[in-house]
Amino acid sequence: MCGPAGAPLAGATLTLVDRYGRQKGLARAGADGVYELSAPDHDACTLVVSADGHRPRAVQVAAGSGPVPVDVTLVGAGGVRGTVRHPHTGRPVPDALVTLLDPHGRVVASATTAADGSYTLRDIAPGAYTLVAGGYPPVASGVALGPGGTHRLDLDLGHRTG
Structure with a gap:
């Protein structure tokens, strides 16, 4: 999780939503901008990221059988x-x-x-x-x-x- 200058964005909220609009996971980025979310099934989901002072962002992610790295950069508002x-x-x-x-x-x-x-x-x-x-x-x-x-x-x- 990064801010506009590429610096880690601590405390960002990450919500994983399935194709039916149901929440599948919720997490906060740590001080280093790292987060971890678990998806209970293997369907594609939408990752919604928000943080104070930044524009929210949504990205499509495909859940796999193991960890799927997803880096997201937010633009400052x-x-x-x-x-x-x-x-x-x-x-x-x-x-x-x-x-x-x-x-x-x-x-x-x-x-x-x-x-x-x-x-x-x-x-x-x-x-x-x-x-x-x-x-x-x-x-x-x-x-x-x-x-x-x-x-x-x-x-x-x-x-x-x-």
């Missing part, structure tokens, strides 16, 4: 945070809706700004997105998120920032 401000006064805008869209226009995440105009969107897969803050007038900005970490993007309503 990132996020975006910032502050929405009024373009003329510079004051924070509370209760503004902030929406993150993928390149196909699908909503990936959304949040409402706090009293201080701040917002945070978490557990976002790496990629290119459009961030929109509702208000009068609304504003949209492109944002590219890498694996892990949180990108900061402040928005002034009515002004395109990127």
